[in-house]
Amino acid sequence: MDVKEYDYIVVGAGSAGCVLANRLTEDPSISVLLLEAGGRDWHPFIHMPAGLAKLVNIKWLNWGYETEPEPELDSRRLYWPRGKVLGGSSSINAMCYARGHRADYDHWADLGNHGWSYADVLPFFVKAENQERGASDYHGSDGPLNVQDLLHHNPLSDVFLQAAQECGYTANDDFNGPTQRGFGYYQVTQKGGARWSTAAGYLNPARPRPNLTIATKALTHRVLLEGQQAVGVEFFKGRYLQTARARCEVLLSAGAINSPQLLMLSGIGPGQVLSRCGVRVNHELPGVGRNLQDHLDICTLYRSKTDITYDRTNDLAVGLKYMLFHRGVGTSNIAESGGFVVSDLAEDDRPDLQFHFVPAMLDDHGRNRLAGAGFTLHCCALRPDSRGSIEIVSQDPKKYPAIQANYLSAPQDMDLMIEGIRLSRKILGAKAFDEYRADEIFPGADVTSRSDLEAFVRRKAETIYHPVGTCKMGSDDMAVVDSELKVHGIEGLRVIDASVMPTLVSGNTNAPTVMIAERASALIRNIAGYRTSQERTDAAA
């Protein structure tokens, strides 16, 4: 079989991979092969925002991972959806546009990651963005990632924001501006009321370029190495195992679970884990798959006195209105409003809790439909100390790796979850909710003691879908990539996705991942004008 050659091979067409495919092929002299394990993003529930409630059950769009039994969560296996389709998780996510706190990135730089301070990354958030409210110091208005205000929201979301104000929290209409803290509506990655995944924003415009080849349903098995040089990949497409060669570099953008899996399958990782699975160790790199961090989330849920919520909406009417006019409930991302709070337990002035208000009863990722009508307040701890791991369990690329999130293994993380429930009850207990609030379903009115609240967290806490850190950027012994995202000790191989974050950001992770890929594209293409803040200062001096 003839082996095709490209300048760059990008593995994974998710939030990061679609950005790379677009930005690299802007230069007609660069050829790119983009490999995606999932299929095309034609399903209507991807594009109609409210369809996200259904996506969770569509198995072929979703890897549908489960963690190993979590020791601190009653040994439960937690459900981890991840997108397996063009656009990756940006095709199934909740579309909230949040960048985190400026100090998150300054912390990355303090850890020795040159070029990743807030001043360094802000130009890439701006470059990526098409902010429909217009450009400003914080926002861009000609990037591929469309960001807009929601076209529809439930009246109960207004009630929630009023309740937050009654509790003394300030209103904030831009979590990505000068101040992150406060409560308001999330802006969303949508255009004209339709989901704006990175497939929509970045990949579709690049499709006609002759220098871009996209292969869907192409599961990459491993990176091919010659000595310590990455030279291509082996992937399975159709009924065949195929090989493609990279003249310049292989770029792994398979996400926080699959990028470390692919490194390990390629013999790059912790020797013990590889040897146990019969994989030859090509390069011992102990940090691969370690440093897993995620936002653990707990829901406080009340039954509603009225039918104002989304629980009893007529799906057919919603779908029809959306199809005809791109308006109405179909355009809602359901998690319409929320906020960022600096709790009494915070170590600095960064918010340590994030809230998402859902005007519907949401249990177990929407997989458990509760009877009646109600509303749900999600609260997640933003910078947990607990660390987990991803490990391959077999040399078979189709076998899912073992995910051990180790939630709450750092005992102080539990304190913040309990503080989150206290604040959730306070907000949902405010006067504004008086005419809507009926019984408390979760945690339940009689769950008040510390031990009962802890038991509730162990029984009910779930992921809010932000795993990162498993190929962390840095220069210490456990770092996997350097500050240019090149894999330590291997030539011609970078990891570019959420897995490179050394620490979790204080918010949702799609926009930060897009930013990482924007900055990586500029690094790869050596684009002048996108210099680090230090380089700009030096140049100005």
Ligand SMILES: Cc1cc2nc3c(=O)[nH]c(=O)nc-3n(C[C@H](O)[C@H](O)[C@H](O)COP(=O)(O)OP(=O)(O)OC[C@H]3O[C@@H](n4cnc5c(N)ncnc54)[C@H](O)[C@@H]3O)c2cc1C
């Ligand atoms: C249900 C859900 C809700 C979320 N809500 C929000 C939100 O509201 N706002 C927000 O900012 N973030 C949200 N997130 C998180 C955010 O979407 C992710 O952090 C982000 O998409 C991660 O981007 P990535 O490029 O690292 O990985 P992904 O986008 O997951 O992309 C990885 C891609 O690689 C492909 N792939 C994996 N392995 C292979 C292989 N071996 N061969 C070929 N292809 C492969 C996958 O199929 C996938 O397409 C949510 C996530 C989920 C799952």
